[in-house]
Amino acid sequence: MLRYPTQKLFFTSATVLAIVGPWLLLLTLTGQLGLQFTVATHAKSMLFGFVGALIAGYLAGRQSLAALLLLYGTWILGRVLEVVSGESLAAAIAYSTFGAFLAILIVPKFRAAKQWRNKTMMPLIAVIGCFPFASETIPRLTDSVKLANTSFVLMISALMFFIGGRVIIPSLTRGYADTGLALTHRVQPHLEATVLALLFGAILASVFSAAAPWIALPSVAAALLILVRLYRWQPHKLSIRYSSLWALITGYVWLALGILAFSLALLIKHPVQPSLHVITIGALGTLSSTIILRFCVTNSEPNSRWHYVPVFLLTGATLARYAKDFLPENSVDLLLVSASLWSLNFAIILVGAVRRSFVNRTSGRPLILQH
Known part of the structure; x- marks a missing residue:
């Protein structure tokens, strides 16, 4: 099965997002763009979008065409939805889907690790990937956890x-x-x-x-x-x-x-x-x-x-x-x-x-x- 590298695609996308991200926020705050791109939306865009693209580019390695299309498709969808609808349910679903799928692709790569310091990357990356979903759901279920x-x-x-x-x-x-x-x-x-x-x-x-x-x-x-x-x-x-x-x-x-x-x-x-x-x-x-x-x-x-x-x-x-x-x-x-x-x-x-x-x-x- 042919496998395609993730580096160029996600690193380039992260770079483009880094260029335009701050200006989407500033132009929205100054009223020059009629968007719902709030400070909270900007934070999620950079933390879930920019960081997610960096992790995908550096750790996901080569993937099948189907996996790459799904991963990149959900990432792009998140960027589009956060611009047109801000902190909407649809954007949250896109964040969550991308993060969870990213964790599924990367976490198994650390199974062969022998030292526990390396093994700790498995739960860490899993939690980072699932954070968008957890931050939307867990606070609704309990007050003892703050994400x-x-x-x-x-x-x-x-x-x-x-x-x-x-x-x-x-x-x-x-x-x-x-x-x-x-x-x-x-x-x-x-x-x-x-x-x-x-x-x-x-x-x-x-x-x-x-x-x-x-x-x-x-x-x-x-x-x-x-x-x-x-x-x-x-x-x-x-x-x-x-x-x-x-x-x-x-x-x-x-x-x-x-x-x-x-x-x-x-x-x-x-x-x-x-x-x-x-x-x-x-x-x-x-x-x-x-x-x-x-x-x-x-x-x-x-x-x-x-x-x-x-x-x-x-x-x-x-x-x-x-x-x-x-x-x-x-x-x-x-x-x-x-x-x-x-x-x-x-x-x-x-x-x-x-x-x-x-x-x-x-x-x-x-x-x-x-x-």
Whole structure:
């Protein structure tokens, strides 16, 4: 049976959604579009749509034509329905169908895992995939479970921590080998296991509406341990010319800082939205941009200057979005700056992907690097 790669289709779609997503919200809020694309709809579009496309592109691998059409069809349907009908039942069904089918396709891939740290990805991805359905149904059945965006962001933070580490370590190893050095601390399994356990604890606490310290304290510990992991890797020993590695490291730093800011906001009872955007714009945006560049633009060239694009643009976007909630007199301008830098980053990536696809077609090379 012929099987088709998911990377190019879903990575390109995620890139397009990232470009237009912020502007659908801004133009709706300013009354220039007669849509029901509210802040809540925007959040679901980015969390379920953008994140879902990234997971499909990176983990779904090759699928049969029927599976690929069903997966992509439900994803596209969700994007159309959220634009024309906002938070409608039809959109919720599309979110749920896509997420559940995505989990069905990916979760079995981790069955062969031998280490429990790897096996934890099975329930994590299953819960992420089923989150849209669960968030619509479970709160109607019980008041003891709360499935808010906060819980989902913590879930994808755990996924980014795990997958990010798995991508960074080979790049570090190659970089160290090129310079004649040895990478002493690679996976750091005990630290990795501890961070996953802490994040899972914070996720459970948030789902069951525990008091803020029960969510914040394990999150603080996890964030600090991520910084310890980064310090032990000692990336500063490697040249800045390893642009792909430094982009990944930047995303990992944003992940730690975002979780830390989220935890502190909970403890001092400040709004958590700014810190959640540090995770979604800084960490998710930078890590996903680097992965998409590797697959669709640079053909895994570790020293390509393309990788500096998300480092600079998304750093600016993250800082502007974080500052927006603390500088209300400049909030509109900062929001526009953040949205512009975010969209520009993904627009540049899209141009690079189209250019690479054209070059590959004319040279007869494969359109995309497989993993």
